[in-house]
Amino acid sequence: MRRMNVEKHYYLMLLPGMVWLVLFSIVPMAGIVMAFQNYNPGAGLLKSPWVGLDNFRYMFQLSDSRTVIVNTFIIAIGKIVLNLIIPLVFAILLNELRHLRFKKLVQTVAYLPHFLSWVIMATIVIGIFGYYGVVNTVLGMFGVSPQLFMADAGIFRQLLVGTDVWKEFGYNAIIYLAALTGINLNLYEAAAIDGASRWQLIRNVTLPAMTTTVVLLGVLSLGNVLNAGFDQVYNLYNPLVYSTGDILDTWVYRLGLQNLQFSLATAAGLFKSAISFVLIVVSYRLAYRYADYTVF
Amino acid sequence: MVQSKTFGSRAFDGANYVLLALLLFSCLYPLWYTFCVSISDKAAANAGLVTIYPIGFSLASYKEILGDALFFNSFWISIQRTVLGTGLSLFVSVLMAYPLARPSREFRLRNVFMWILVFCMLFSGGLIPWYLTVQSYGLINSIWALVLAGGLPVFNVILIMNFFRNLPKELNEAAVVDGAGPWAILFRVYLPCSIPVLAAVALFIGVYHWNEFFNGLVLMNTSDKYPLQTYIQQLVVNIPTGTNLTPDQYKKLSELSNRTLNSAKVFIAMVPMLIVYPFLQKYFVSGIMLGAVKE
Numbered sequence A: 001m002r003r004m005n006v007e008k009h010y011y012l013m014l015l016p017g018m019v020w021l022v023l024f025s026i027v028p029m030a031g032i033v034m035a036f037q038n039y040n041p042g043a044g045l046l047k048s049p050w051v052g053l054d055n056f057r058y059m060f061q062l063s064d065s066r067t068v069i070v071n072t073f074i075i076a077i078g079k080i081v082l083n084l085i086i087p088l089v090f091a092i093l094l095n096e097l098r099h100l101r102f103k104k105l106v107q108t109v110a111y112l113p114h115f116l117s118w119v120i121m122a123t124i125v126i127g128i129f130g131y132y133g134v135v136n137t138v139l140g141m142f143g144v145s146p147q148l149f150m151a152d153a154g155i156f157r158q159l160l161v162g163t164d165v166w167k168e169f170g171y172n173a174i175i176y177l178a179a180l181t182g183i184n185l186n187l188y189e190a191a192a193i194d195g196a197s198r199w200q201l202i203r204n205v206t207l208p209a210m211t212t213t214v215v216l217l218g219v220l221s222l223g224n225v226l227n228a229g230f231d232q233v234y235n236l237y238n239p240l241v242y243s244t245g246d247i248l249d250t251w252v253y254r255l256g257l258q259n260l261q262f263s264l265a266t267a268a269g270l271f272k273s274a275i276s277f278v279l280i281v282v283s284y285r286l287a288y289r290y291a292d293y294t295v296f
Numbered sequence B: 001m002v003q004s005k006t007f008g009s010r011a012f013d014g015a016n017y018v019l020l021a022l023l024l025f026s027c028l029y030p031l032w033y034t035f036c037v038s039i040s041d042k043a044a045a046n047a048g049l050v051t052i053y054p055i056g057f058s059l060a061s062y063k064e065i066l067g068d069a070l071f072f073n074s075f076w077i078s079i080q081r082t083v084l085g086t087g088l089s090l091f092v093s094v095l096m097a098y099p100l101a102r103p104s105r106e107f108r109l110r111n112v113f114m115w116i117l118v119f120c121m122l123f124s125g126g127l128i129p130w131y132l133t134v135q136s137y138g139l140i141n142s143i144w145a146l147v148l149a150g151g152l153p154v155f156n157v158i159l160i161m162n163f164f165r166n167l168p169k170e171l172n173e174a175a176v177v178d179g180a181g182p183w184a185i186l187f188r189v190y191l192p193c194s195i196p197v198l199a200a201v202a203l204f205i206g207v208y209h210w211n212e213f214f215n216g217l218v219l220m221n222t223s224d225k226y227p228l229q230t231y232i233q234q235l236v237v238n239i240p241t242g243t244n245l246t247p248d249q250y251k252k253l254s255e256l257s258n259r260t261l262n263s264a265k266v267f268i269a270m271v272p273m274l275i276v277y278p279f280l281q282k283y284f285v286s287g288i289m290l291g292a293v294k295e
Helices: A002-036 A054-061 A063-096 A100-115 A118-129 A134-141 A156-181 A185-193 A198-224 A230-236 A239-245 A248-258 A262-291 B007-039 B042-046 B060-066 B069-101 B110-122 B127-136 B143-148 B154-166 B169-177 B182-193 B195-211 B214-219 B228-236 B247-256 B259-292
Strands: none
Touching: A002 A054, A002 A262, A002 B069, A002 B110, A002 B127, A002 B143, A002 B182, A054 A063, A054 A262, A063 A100, A063 A156, A063 A198, A063 A239, A063 A248, A063 B007, A100 A156, A100 B007, A100 B259, A118 A134, A118 A156, A118 A230, A118 B007, A118 B195, A118 B228, A118 B259, A156 A198, A156 A230, A156 A239, A156 B007, A156 B259, A185 A198, A198 A262, A198 B007, A230 A248, A230 B214, A248 A262, A248 B127, A262 B110, A262 B127, B007 B060, B007 B259, B042 B259, B060 B259, B069 B110, B069 B143, B069 B154, B069 B182, B069 B195, B069 B228, B069 B259, B110 B154, B127 B214, B143 B214, B154 B195, B154 B259, B169 B182, B182 B195, B195 B228, B195 B259, B214 B228, B228 B259
């Protein structure tokens, strides 16, 4: 009897959140049927004609779809790999510092770019790499004529991955730094007594102790292989770099909200959501099985 | 750490200091650069002459901003949205986290709700269905679209829930014995113990709302409804999306932008973050660890 009474309050506590979830997450899921219809805003979801998988067939026939899927994949993988490695190197170097105030200063400053939006960061990146940017000014001092870095499809992916790593390396190092403090100091002492050099200590003590964390983070980022970062790409790209820099999310945005091809855009979006969902579930399972890690 | 004073060890330290100092510079320079451009002479800035110090000195762009009603309007919208969004989201998340932190023998449908939440976190209907839904609610151009349409941040609920679950069970038992109901336990016993996680979550939501530009772009039709980031985005990144753009046209567009004024606006948009950032640092570090390590 008491349990019933208490549970009543629990439902009440869940109510506001569930309403929010239903209105803005679950109701939109019903709109997925658009991907299988030739959606007509006038007729609505119930009366638009069904076309089965035609939207998907059409989508994969477009050469654009192949371009954006390849771009998304390459950019996302580049970010995942470098966002695992560079923060690790940074964390290890930081851990080797003996000057604690300098360490604190570097940490504080390195976390900062994470908190600035891509809108702000993009204006800065364009200020540096743009036609009238710092890089061209400096190149000009050496007699090199200004380059259109931001409109060069050949380097746009590198630019995306590079600026993303630059923005996030400090923040991504936080987990590594915590893992580093967990390493038993006796291991270092024993190795040093055996005559190990600094470099050998890092190689044979620090790195092996970090493998679990790196592998776990790597597995958990599996769900991001189709997430190339909409905010960043949208604020940095332009039609001249579509061939290498256009990604699924920006393509869906242009198809749907600029060209108003609702069904096609929904199909492309569903393609991404479905694959990402499967990958995340797989990654959580792997993390649970091999590292005993649970998210909830 | 073990002290050793060999030559190799010192060389390592030296190289390490240099490398980290360079990284420090790479993180600070862009902010400094933006500031320098904003107070430089307009012609010098537009010609790309500014590198590491301001050229000429002019506060003209800051004066111009003072007269820009649209800028202040969008700034105010961002503040409203951040305060409303953070408050509401935090309140709702706390309310949800408590029942979900109960064991399923005490709350039988706990796991069902948990699966719904996790499913919503991992899967979404995508941009177009979401947009049409928000539109059908009549929220276009409303501040509530900015506050609500991003959806319930499920991950934060899970963070708080994990924190509640790690609180000592005796806390709950003692309160029950004293006759406290669920609401009293949540607000008078659990919340006072949960300041670190609440601060971290409030920070995450606040930063999200302050930095979010896309909802402002697609859900607001007129520029007087834009939040700050959308306003700046429209100002700075205004390149046509047609595929017939040529490199020469791109150069012309770069020439057109008013760099000192834009930099001044970007710099002002950064200031609130720069001010609160040092105070919040300890909370986001602990917040990340709460999410990363459990039990």
